Amino acid sequence: MGGIWKKSSMVIVIMVLILSLIGCSSNSNNGTADEGSKNSNSESSTGGDAAGGSTEPVTLSIFGVVGSTVVNKPFQDDQVMAELEKRTGVKLDFTSELNVTDRAEKLAIMLAGNDLPDIVVYNSLTDSSKIQSANAAMPLDELVEKYGPNIKKNAGQAIELMKQASPDGKLYYLPGGIGNVQFSPLVNDNSWNIRWDLYKQLNYPKLETLDDLLNVLEQMQKLEPMNKDGKKNYGLGLNLSETWGQLMIDKAIANLQGFVQALPNDAYIDMNTGKLVPRISDPDNIFWKSMEFYNQAYRRGILDPESATLKYNTITEKYKTGRYFASTTHWSLGGADEQFITQGTPEKGFLPFMIDYNKQNIYVGQATYNGDQFQMFISKNCKNPEAAMKLIDYLYTNEGTELLTNGIEGVHYDMVNGVPIVKDEEIKAALADPNHFVQTGIHKYDHLRRYIPQNNPNGYPTEFRDVPETVAKVMTAAQKDFMEHYGYKTVTEAFTKVPTYVYDTSVLGSITTPAGSALQAKEQQLDAYLIANIAKVIFQKNDADYAKAKDKFLKDYEAKGAKEVFDYYVETYDKAMAQSKVQ
Incomplete structure (x- = not known):
């Protein structure tokens, strides 16, 4: 996955639950992520009030975020997803991900049946043309202007490039991986x-x-x-x-x-x-x-x-x-x-x-300063686009990215002299069990990440394992x-x-x-x-x-x-x- 899509596409026909039963709440949303910094690790913190002060979270359905092998129920109960819901006031429904062995095929089926969930993440390398042809994406300019301060701050040039590529000059798709430089000291x-x-x-x-x-x-x-x-x-x-x-x-x-x-x-x-x-x-x-x-x-x-x-x-x-x-x-x-x-x-x-390598130029580190192929859109079926945009705006912050990438401070890592250090027990658990990430949620939702600067503003790597x-x-x-x-x-x-x-x-x-x-x-x-x-x-x-x-x-x-x-x-x-x- 990173990288090209950690993609899984296979041939299968799937019955999809009626999205009106699992779609977004119609409640209006006030005050998720804002641009102000609230702690040393982030640009924003939401306080879980995405549902306009309601104690019940807004439910948004989503597709294209995780591999089919790690999703076996509509609502994920890992630590990262629970914390994301707490911080944003949004509960994500993964029903459309269930039993999927061919993502491209499933997406084509949903597009043909006008049966898309609220938020879709897709691989632009393989899916752009069919999504554009279906005219399924909601225009996002006004939503970004009202509810996307972190999108404008951290992905301003990227969204301008997306607009330039749009036939009508409007913004429909939001790139992921903004600012990322994918090069690890341990793997390639x-x-x-x-x-x-x-x-x-x-x-x-x-x-x-x-x-x-x-x-x-x-x-x-x-x-x-x-x-x-x-x-x-x-x-x-x-x-x-x-x-x-x-x-x-x-x-x-x-x-x-x-x-x-x-x-x-x-x-x-x-x-x-x-x-x-x-x-x-x-x-x-x-x-x-x-x-x-x-x-x-x-x-x-x-x-x-x-x-x-x-x-x-x-x-x-x-x-x-x-x-x-x-x-x-x-x-x-x-x-x-x-x-x-x-x-x-x-x-x-x-x-x-x-x-058999070129002695001057090799492409072994991918930079995506203006975004990678894992693009996102809010579908026209979405019943609460404001809540969707506020959630997405949180994903364009250091705090949102570091949650999805590294987990929770005090649970998965500790701050030691201003530097995040992964807990020894977390390292041991991950080495002992290849599926440990399914329980923690760390790196489980990589395709959800929108903004991945190489380093936190405080200087340490966004990927704490580096x-x-x-x-x-x-x-x-x-x-x-x-x-x-x-x-x-x-x-x-x-x-x-x-x-x-x-x-x-x-x-x-x-x-x-x-x-x-x-x-x-x-x-x-x-x-x-x-x-x-x-x-x-x-x-x-x-x-x-x-x-x-x-x-x-x-x-x-x-x-x-x-x-x-x-x-x-x-x-x-x-x-x-x-x-x-x-x-």
């Missing part, structure tokens, strides 16, 4: 992650090129052909059957070569020039180098042959049960490292590697071994030695084709073709068949208007960059 979500214990058993073989990676994964399969349950192991797998699964194909390969993908599907930012270049429609670019890699992996028995039909939940389960040895991101492991520790094998774990004293405590045995072997001070030290390793994707992420336009229709056709047909290219058994499948794919793709769509993004991106002040 944008590079190859390899099973360290097996790599060590192989005596640290050469791992510089993609061919080296194929060889190493093949050796790992020989070393551990089956998992402890007697099931066949593979080097890696892909969730190609999901709408966003194709984004994982070139993720680590392109990132390490300095090509950034944010939006749309057929565009990279070339870090060498800062310009857009085609992602899919150029037959000689890094995307097709990635396709060749996966085709070779398939032909050598390294790629799970079920990848054409796999879903994200199944992928993460295979990582956690030891069936895969490499991943293009850390978050897609689904907590495999923690699972290994729980099972009494702490020496196991995935560590980030720089394979405080140096805590980093030393949360390190796993595998991470410590990795650092000792290479002589690193942090797991990701090698990345920081490349001149540019962080890039801001927020401007490109704010751009879409005009809603309801012929251009948007062409883009939708291109995206649908990509998702439906890319596996057919990868799963070819020889060079000749691969070349034929690639050629057919490109001809079909180009015939659907790829150049016209790409040219629109180039022109619009250049204008947006000229108007914005990217930090």
Whole structure:
């Protein structure tokens, strides 16, 4: 998830409870978050009076915030959610999240039936066009002006960019991740992650090129052909059957070569020039180098042959049960490292590697100064938009972000000499139980976060686990071994030695084709073709068949208007960059 959406999209048909029974209260709302600072950790504190002084909270229904595997009832009773309700006077109803295995599919069903909850968080990489076409979002300009002081303060430039991208100049969508710089001292979500214990058993073989990676994964399969349950192991797998699964194909390969993908599907930012270049429609670019890699992996028995039909939940389960040895991101492991520790094998774990990388520019740290792809809107179905906006405004404060990210002071962390220190018992509990976050709520609602500055105004990290004293405590045995072997001070030290390793994707992420336009229709056709047909290219058994499948794919793709769509993004991106002040 961060990162791209810690996304889960699968094919299922769901009965949705009647939203009029679970929607917002019609009570008016007065005085949730205000701009004034009330404690050293925040810009605002609400006092729980979102329902206009009523002792009963306002109920708002919501979708797109959590993974289906951690929601099994409409109302969450973890510590973070209980505290959020106390502070804002808003009770969130997650009914629309129940039993969802394909978020994109569920969202499409709700849009088609005009059955949306009050607040929706969606992945703009995959869902923007269908949401805009449905005209389901409420205009937010007046609501932000009246009830959004923290939105204006902390996301002013971001919402202006959103307005610029809007066909009528109005604000409909609110970006998340404002101000974020995603780069951890212990893990990396944008590079190859390899099973360290097996790599060590192989005596640290050469791992510089993609061919080296194929060889190493093949050796790992020989070393551990089956998992402890007697099931066949593979080097890696892909969730190609999901709408966003194709984004994982070139993720680590392109990132390490300095090509950034944010939006749309057929565009990279070339870090060498800062310009857009085609992602899919150029037959000689890094995307097709990635396709060749996966085709070779398939032909050598390294790629799970079920990848054409796999879903994200199944992928993460295979990582956690030891069936895969490499991943293009850390978050897609689904907590495999923690699972290994729980099972009494702490020496196991995935560590980030720089394979086939650009010596000047790599995209392993994502900056989203103007917002990430997890955009939010208030649906036209909402019966209490004022309460919704006041809740959202609280999410644009340091206090709101730090609650969702770190939990509650005195419960999950203590302030020691002005610095937040995660409690030892919290660290131990999280290491002992991979599902501990389900009970606490810490990082359970990451897609709800709207404003994530790298540091609190007082100087310490917004992510309290990145405080140096805590980093030393949360390190796993595998991470410590990795650092000792290479002589690193942090797991990701090698990345920081490349001149540019962080890039801001927020401007490109704010751009879409005009809603309801012929251009948007062409883009939708291109995206649908990509998702439906890319596996057919990868799963070819020889060079000749691969070349034929690639050629057919490109001809079909180009015939659907790829150049016209790409040219629109180039022109619009250049204008947006000229108007914005990217930090």
